Amino acid sequence: MCADLSRIRRFLDERDPPTPCLVVDTDVVAARAAEFRAAFPGALVRYAVKANPAPPVLDTLVAAGAGFDVAGPAELTLCLERGADPADLAYGNPIKKPRDIAYAYGRGVREFTSDAADDVDHLGRHAPGSAVSIRVVLDAPDSVTPFGRKFGCEPAEALDLVLRAAGLGLRPGIAFHVGSQQPDVAAWEIGVTTAAKLFAEAAAQGVEMTRLNLGGGFATTHRTAVPPLAAYATAIASALDSCFPAGRPDLLLEPGRVLVADAGLLRAEVVLVANRGERRWVYLDIGRYNGLAEAENEAIAYRFEPVEPHPGPVGPVVLAGPTCDGDDVLYQRTPYELPLSLRTGDRLDLPGTGAYTASYASVAFNGIEPLRTYCVGRWGDA
Numbered sequence: 039m040c041a042d043l044s045r046i047r048r049f050l051d052e053r054d055p056p057t058p059c060l061v062v063d064t065d066v067v068a069a070r071a072a073e074f075r076a077a078f079p080g081a082l083v084r085y086a087v088k089a090n091p092a093p094p095v096l097d098t099l100v101a102a103g104a105g106f107d108v109a110g111p112a113e114l115t116l117c118l119e120r121g122a123d124p125a126d127l128a129y130g131n132p133i134k135k136p137r138d139i140a141y142a143y144g145r146g147v148r149e150f151t152s153d154a155a156d157d158v159d160h161l162g163r164h165a166p167g168s169a170v171s172i173r174v175v176l177d178a179p180d181s182v183t184p185f186g187r188k189f190g191c192e193p194a195e196a197l198d199l200v201l202r203a204a205g206l207g208l209r210p211g212i213a214f215h216v217g218s219q220q221p222d223v224a225a226w227e228i229g230v231t232t233a234a235k236l237f238a239e240a241a242a243q244g245v246e247m248t249r250l251n252l253g254g255g256f257a258t259t260h261r262t263a264v265p266p267l268a269a270y271a272t273a274i275a276s277a278l279d280s281c282f283p284a285g286r287p288d289l290l291l292e293p294g295r296v297l298v299a300d301a302g303l304l305r306a307e308v309v310l311v312a313n314r315g316e317r318r319w320v321y322l323d324i325g326r327y328n329g330l331a332e333a334e335n336e337a338i339a340y341r342f343e344p345v346e347p348h349p350g351p352v353g354p355v356v357l358a359g360p361t362c363d364g365d366d367v368l369y370q371r372t373p374y375e376l377p378l379s380l381r382t383g384d385r386l387d388l389p390g391t392g393a394y395t396a397s398y399a400s401v402a403f404n405g406i407e408p409l410r411t412y413c414v415g416r417w418g419d420a
Contacts, residue, residue: 041063041066041300041301041389042066043063043303043389045063045065045414045415046061046062046063046302046303046414047303047387049061049412049414049420050303050305053412053420055305055410055412056410057305057306057307057323057324057385058304058305058306058307058322058323058324058328058329058409058410059304059305059409059410059411059412060302060303060304060329060391060392060395060396060409060410060411060412061302061303061304061305061411061412061413061414061420062090062092062094062095062298062301062302062392062411062412062413062414063301063302063413063414063415063418064094064095064097064098064301064413064414064415064416064417064418065415065416066300066301066415067095067098067099067297067298067301067392067415068098068101068102068415068416068417070296070297070298070300070301071083071085071098071099071102071104071297072102073267074267074291074293074296074297075102075103075104077267077268077270077271078271078274078289078291080289081252081289081290081291082105082288082289082290082291083104083105083291083293084104084105084106084107084126084127084128084130084149084290084291084292085099085104085105085106085107085292085293085294085297086107086130086254086292086293086294087106087107087108087109087113087116087117087294088109088113088294088394088397089294089295089297089298089299089393089394089397090294090298090302090392090393090394090395090396090397091113091116091397092396092411092413093116093120093419094413094415094417094418094419095298095413095417096116096117096120096122097120097121097417098415098416098417099297100120100121100122101417104126105122105123105126105127105128106122106126106127106128107127107128107130107254107292107294108127108128108129108130108131108142108147109129109130109131110131110134110138111138111141111142114127114129114141114142114145114147115145118145124145124146124147124148125146125148127142127146127147127149128147128149128150128151128251128290128292129142129147129149129150129151130150130151130213130251130292131151132151132152132153132154132157132173132189133157134157134160136160136163136164139160139161139164139165140164140165142165143164143165143168147165147168148165148167148168148169149168149169149171149290150165150168150169150170150171151170151171151172151173151213151251152170152171152172152173152199152203153172153173153174153189153190153191153196153199154191154199155198155199155202158170158172158199158202158203158206158208159202159206161203161206161208162203162206162207162208165208166207166208167207167208167209168208168209169208169209169210169211169249170203170208170209170210170211171210171211171212171213171249171250171251171290172191172196172199172200172203172210172211172212172213173189173190173191173196173213173214173215173251174190174191174192174193174196174212174213174214174232174233174236175187175189175190175191175192175214176190176214176216176225176228176229176232177228189215190214190215193232193235193236196212196236197236197239197240200212200236200240200245200247201240201243201245204240204245209248209249210240210245210247211247211248211249211250211251211287211288212233212236212237212247212249212250212251213250213251213253213290214229214232214233214251214252214253215253215254215255215292216228216229216253216255217255218254218255218294218295218394219255219257219258219264219295219337219338220255220256220257221257221262221264221265223265223269223270223272223273223274224273225255226252226270226273226274226277227273227274227276227277229252229253230250230252230274230277230278230281231277231281233250233281234281234282237250237282237287247287248287248288249287249288249290250287250288250289250290251289251290251291251292252274252289252290252291252292253291253292254291254292254293254294254295254296256270256293256295256296257295257296258295258296258299258300258390258393259390260338260339260340260341260390261339261340261341262339267296294393294394295393295394297393298392298393299390299391299392299393299394300389300390300392301392302389302390302391302392302393302395303387303388303389303390303391303392304324304329304387304388304391304395304409305345305385305386305387305388306322306323306324306385306386306387306388307322307323307383307384307385307386308320308321308322308380308381308382308383308384308385308386309321309322309323309360309382310382311380311381311382314356317354317355317356318353318354318355318356319355319356319357319358320355320356320357320358320376320380321358321359321360322357322358322359322360322368322386323360324359324360324388324409325358325359325360325361325366325368326359326365326366326367326368327359327361327363327366327399327400327403327404327406328359328360328361328399328400328403328406328408328409329391329395329396329398329399329409330359330368330395331394331395331398331399332394332395332398333368333369336368336369336370336371336372339369339372340388340390340391341388341389341390342357342374342376342386342387342388343386343387343388343389344376344377344380344384344385344386344387345384345385345386345387346384346385348377348379348380348384350377350378350379351377351378352375352376352377352378353375353376353378354373354374354375355374355375355376356369356370357369357374360404360406361403361404361406362404363403363404395409396408396409396411
């Protein structure tokens with residue numbers, strides 16, 4: 039999916055804001071939301087706020103009829119302040135304090151995710167009668183940024199938690215997440231198959247479940263192509279029809295990156311170019327700590343496009359950030375080539391950066407201020 043970024047480039051050319059900065063086109067966000075809802079008709083869409091919590095982005099998605107997947111009280115409060123209906127909020131973080139559960143329940147949230155016995159007990163006490171999706175860990179292909187073993191429980195434990203939740207008066211279902219930026223559509227087939235088995239096992243013990251949370255993880259293109267959204271939707275529909283022949287459960291999805299990444303463009307400036315032995319290093323005013331956290335381990339390979347014309351040859355570079363920290367190196371192993379004429383003050387555009395950039399940036403490391411974010415389009419603030 040290639041977004042039209044002409045409005046963003048006009049804004050940058052006309053306003054010339056200080057770099058680094060992120061600009062998001064809310065009309066692209068709206069178009070992505072409509073495309074996603076069309077791909078999964080009838081499903082509950084809960085945008086993962088952590089991907090980009092800019093208020094105009096949330097306003098766009100409220101207007102588009104989407105709900106929100108929140109990871110804590112601050113995101114919950116922000117969504118409510120932007121006009122979201124608490125019935126459209128899902129508290130998707132399995133790691134939460136009892137008082138945060140009580141706060142969410144008090145504000146009207148009735149949808150939670152869990153993967154541990156203590157947390158299920160806390161939900162039974164502080165969110166009585168709520169829906170709770172038990173998150174199961176999958177033996178699925180690695181995503182670009184996998185979650186490891188932090189989240190999810192083994193299927194046998196998941197069944198125990200389903201029965202435990204039902205015994206506490208909660209309404210259990212199953213959740214899974216295939217990892218962020220997942221390029222293999224077969225990962226969801228594995229998840230649906232695992233969930234169907236748990237649905238059957240729970241029913242055999244008298245607990246009828248109706249909710250399946252498919253999570254997020256839908257990938258977007260950077261330097262490497264990924265399947266189109268239609269391919270994900272087709273694979274998921276096929277798995278659901280095969281595994282739930284008597285009728286699909288109610289579906290909930292938590293898209294984040296796929297709704298906002300292509301709507302954003304980050305503009306950066308060259309701070310320094312230096313030759314280190316046989317390698318040319320280009321230091322930018324954007325790095326791992328102030329917007330490009332997903333470059334850790336070179337997981338996400340962003341595109342870098344010179345703003346000014348640079349006729350002439352290009353050559354290999356190492357790309358690094360501006361902080362006084364040895365880990366603030368973006369790409370040493372991933373091959374990049376930039377113009378040999380690139381110098382201090384030249385600018386680079388990074389398309390596809392509307393997700394997990396400003397929201398991932400550290401606060402005040404080396405005294406660097408939060409990444410400036412501007413929103414354009416119908417719901418823009420710029």
